[in-house]
Amino acid sequence: MFDWVKKLLGSSNDAEVKKLQKTVNAVEALEDEYKALTDEQLRAKTDEFRTRLQNGETEDDILPEAFAAIREADARVLGMRPYRVQVMGGLVLHQGRIAEMKTGEGKTLVSTLPAYLNALSGKGVHVVTVNDYLARRDSEWMGKVHRFMGLSVGLIVHDLDSAERRAAYACDITYGTNNELGFDYLRDNMVIRQSELVQRGHNFAIVDEVDSILIDEARTPLIISGAGDKSTDLYAKVDAVVRTLKRDVHFEIEEKKKAISLTDEGAQRVEAAFGITNINDAENAELNHHVSCALRANFLMKRDVDYVVKDDQVIIVDEFTGRLMIGRRYSEGLHQAIEAKEHVTIERESRTLATITFQNYFRMYHKLSGMTGTAKTEEDEFQNIYSLDVVQIPTNKPNIRKDLDDMVYKTKKAKFNAVVDAIAQVHANGQPVLVGTVTVETSEMLSAMLQRRGIQHEVLNAKNHAKEAEIVAQAGHWGAVTIATNMAGRGTDILLGGNPEFLARRAMRQDGYDEEIIEAATGHAEDVSDEILAAREKYQSLYKDFKRTTDEAHDRVLQTGGLHIIGTERHESRRIDNQLRGRAGRQGDPGSTQFFISLEDDLMRLFGGDRIMPMVERLGLKDDEPLQAGMLTKQIESAQKRIEGRNFEIRKHVLEYDNVMNRQREIIYGQRRRVLMGENVRDNIIGMAYKLIDAALSRHCASDDGTDWDIPQLTNYLENLCIHHGKIAELEDVVRSGDRDALAQALKDDAKAFYEERETALAEIGLDMREVERVVLLRAVDVRWMDHIDAMDRLRDGIGFRAYSGKNPVTEYQIEAGYMFDELNHLIREDTVRRMYQLRIERTPERVQAAVRPVDGKPIVPGNGQPRQPKRVKPSERVGRNDPCPCGSGLKYKNCCGKDKETRE
Incomplete structure (x- = not known):
């Protein structure tokens, strides 16, 4: 009934x-007018649009002309x-929504439309991709268009210094990866000087493969870490014990929840091994955590x-793309536990x-948009978390691909035998086959089976990702068989x-061209050397030759039915x-797809088996007999919907903590x-001192009449913080009177006078x-924020136990986190005031120097726990005026040792 109404009404x-x-029509109506413009006239439109925006028009006002x-x-x-549907996709992106555009519809070209329009304001546009290769490719390729129109284009990839990053972010349009943008944001919030900042705000982002970044990697935290100081010995010791434990005897696994826990017998086994009485006691919390990590x-x-x-x-292997995540580590000791399991070097916990998570990073943008081939199934999540709608853009040409019903077998063995038979059958006709696997292990097993059958093929998985784009790109040629783990190779078309x-690239490699020369020859950079120009001519010649060959092969492959996709498991x-x-x-293009499934697959075993197994048993199928029915496919999709709903709820629940x-x-x-x-923080620092005085009086002088005042404690605290030594003794009459308000005012007056003395002393030496x-x-x-992150992690680890007493863990977490945040602010005030008031000013015959350190000599910067030693500067070493002073004060050279030097010179 519902489908019938939907068809009728749309x-x-x-x-x-x-x-x-309507808007697409308005853009197309201007086509002839803009075709008639010279290059100079077309380029001049950029300045015209900028002027109109400055004069009060909006981006929507100039949209048809800009597009x-x-x-x-x-x-x-x-x-x-750009086709009509590509213009439509550009409109959706400009509106701050997600454009779902199928593979091969030219999403990269689509991005030029909204990027250009939104860059005209000068506030910056970030075009975000999943890896350096795509960011570099798009910045060169699409960047040519933007530069032609007078806009500046920047690129953010891994190996750039701060100056290069700052220049890239200052451009009108900046291409970069989600990782690099997130890390730059974190680093910007750790710098000490304004001149060290690289980013300039978060105006508008166009996120390519938006589902991968905002959903698959949404919970992946970006972490900037420093070396920890804990020994790694315990990981190996715990691993040796945990290896001896047996499933269902010493521990239990809940596969649906991917959870594991010790049984009572398992806990006793661990307690005996480590000579403790109760692993759940507070003093054994660290050991308990190590055991949990080792079990996982x-x-x-x-x-x-x-x-x-x-x-x-x-x-780590990316669960969704099959790519290696170089440099990423599991947090909270899990990575070290795996290192102990695999007997590799155990790195210290950082x-x-x-x-910050990608969820929270991308929600900072004033306007956020994205494009992908698959987003509609996750629209609820996009709307709930990011306030993003999904619009499905029609394809430029009708989709004639055939999606065949799933083939279901009772066992994995029967399924994989059937997969290899199907590959051999399709391959015999010359039809290209792309086989999708869920794990590296499966891809290697299938590869071995194909080798035994004498079928040539390529394997693309996390162990062989270096030539990823090249392998995927060739998956469409006559007779090709390609095995790919998950969706490795997104961003590259299969032609x-x-x-x-x-x-052409492969031919150049065979001719002895260096990989960097090939990259430059096939790139789109304009300012290149003669060597690269010569290589580019060679490439273009080879490209033309191969294009004739592939065009002929294209028609031949079409006759076989196009690319055939085999999925070896439902995700x-x-x-x-x-x-x-x-x-x-x-x-x-024509094409076909089919999934091969067994009732032993994790998805079926955990979520669909109870419904499907009775059906199979009634039919009395043998292991190698497939069950193929549309109803079965619907049952499988129903299981997937349940899992998607559960995973969304988990992510949403986790976000409540993250928020x-x-x-x-x-x-x-x-x-x-x-x-x-x-x-100007001067008044703030004096205000901090006042707050600390009030807090100290509330703590040590609580009564209103002077009884029970703990003057020795008050004296010890404040005289080592922000008032003159002996000041409270001078206020003996006020103390005796029991007038707390008068005492507070007298102490604050002294704190202000003390600070002004500090200012005068520093001014005298020119600081x-x-x-x-x-x-x-x-x-x-x-320093205090770093401690707070650790404390919040510990709170989150243990807050779940509050549920046993009938309390809502999220509410409890919010309450406790509020108290901890108040404490954080108190400690920041205390550290700042103590260090400013207790500055040690040292005078030497050669120069006068202020060492910014607390009176106990500990460093004020996070480091290795040792006070920073002054660096001796050789006469040949040139120190810039704005560089940190070599003496270790934390000040610029021109405001410290360099000031005295410049005065003498």
């Missing part, structure tokens, strides 16, 4: 598309004029599925200095008949399955940024008191 998406058509201008530039520079490492985390071992390292670009998420399917049938920390981060970073940008204040306050914030 879907809400149809209505959205219809609305967009028409950049569309014409695309045609002139790239030889590609040994019995939940699988080698070649969750991680690989390479070069004495444990490297200490978190700053952290039927083969990809001439990658064939928990329909979206990942759809990504695999989407590799076939691009731009109206607490995020609000605190925003407050701390906001205050920090105001100080960094030059806010900038305002800069000293800024450095001291920022360092106090950084």
Whole structure:
């Protein structure tokens, strides 16, 4: 009934598309007018649009003309004029929504339209991709168009210094990866000087593969860490004990929840091994945590599925793309537990200095948009968490791909035999086959089976990702068989008949060209050497030759039915399955897809078996007989929907915790940024001293009549903090009177006078008191914030136990976190005031120097726990005026030792 009504009235998406058509028509109506412009006239449109925006017009007012201008530039520079559906996709992105566009529909070209329009304001546009290769490719390729139109284009990739990053962010349009943008944000909130900042705000982001970044990696925290000081010995000791434990005797696993826990017998076994009476006692919390990590490492985390071992390292495999996540580590000791399991070098646990999740990073943008081939199934999550709608953009040509019903077998063995038979059958006709696997282990097993059958093939998984784009690009040529783990290779089109670009690259490699020269020759950079120009001519010649060959092969492959996709297992998420399917049938090409499933697959065993197994038993099927029915496919999709719903609820629940920390981060970073940008903190520091005096009086002089006042404690605290020594003794009459208000005022007056004396003393030796204040306050914030992150992690680890007493853990977490945040602010005030008031001013015959350190001589910067030793500067070493002073004061050279030197010179 509902489907019938939907067909009659049309879907809400149809209505959205219809609305967009009007604006697309307006853009297309300007095509002839803009075609008639010279290059100079077309380029001049950029200045015209900027002027109109400055005069009060909005981006929406100039949208049809701006889109028409950049569309014409695309045609002139790239030889590609965006189709109507691509213009429509650009409109959706400009509106701050998600454009779902199928594979091969030209999403990269689509991004030029909203990027150009939104860059005209000068506030910056970030185009975000998943890896350095795509960021570099798009910045060169699409960057040619933007530069033609007079806009500046920057690139943020891994190996850039601060100056290069600052220059890239200052551009009108900046291409970069989600990781680099997030890390730059964190680093910006750790710098001491405004000149060290690299980012300039978060105006508008266009996120490519938005589902991967905002959902699959949403909970992945970006962490900047420093070395910890704990020994790693305990990991190996615990691993040796845990290895002896047996499932269902010493521990239990809840596979659906991916949870593992000790039984009573298991706890007793561990207690006996370590000579303790109760592993759940508070004093054994660290050991308990190590045991939990070792259990997960040994019995939940699988080698070649969750991680690989390479070069004495444990490297995480991305669950959704199959790529190696170089440099990423599991947190909270799990990575070390896996290292102990695999007998590789156990790295010390690091200490978190700053952290943020992609969820919270991308929610900072004033306007956020994204594009992907698969987003509609996750629309509820996009709307709930990011306030992003999803609009499905029609394909440029009708999709004629055939999605066949699933083939279901009773056992995995029967399933994989059937997969190899199907590959052999399709391969015999010359039809290219792409086989999608969920794990590295499965891809290698299938590869061995194909080798035994004498079928040539390529394998793409986390162990062989270096030539990822090249392998995927060639998956469409005649007779190709390609095994790919998950959706490795997103961002690269599979062209039927083969990809001439990658064939030309391979030929250049065989001719002895260096990899860097090949990259430059196939790139789009304009300012290049003669050597690269010569290599580019060679590449273009090879490309033309191969293009003729692949065009002929294209027609031949079409006759076989196009690319055939075989999925060896259904993923928990329909979206990942759809990504695999989407590799076939691009731009109206024929293609087909089919999934092979066994009742022993995790998805079926855990979530669908109870419904499907009775059906199979009634039919009396043998192991090698497939069950193929549309109803069965619907049952499988129903299981996937349940898992998706559960995973969404888990992410949403986790976000409730994350939001607490995020609000605190925003407050701390906001205050920090105001100080960094030059806010005068003098009055704030004196105000901090006043608050600390009030808090001390409340603590040590609680009564209103002077009884029970603890004057020795008050004296000890305040005279080592912010008042003159002996001051409270001078106020004996006030103390005797029991007048707390009068005592408070007298102490505050003394604190202010004491601070003014500090200012005078520093001014006499030519130091900038305002800069000293800024450095001291920022360092106090950084050190205490680092401690606070650790404390919040510990709170979160244990808060779940509150549920046993009938309390809501999230509410309890919010309450406790509030108390801890108050304590954080108190400690920042205390550290800042103590360090400013207790500054040690040293005078020497050669120069006068202020060492910004507390009276006990501990460093005010996070380091190795030892006071920083002054660096001896050789006469040949040139210290810049704005560089940190070599003496270790934390001040700029010109405001410290250099000031005296400059005065003498």
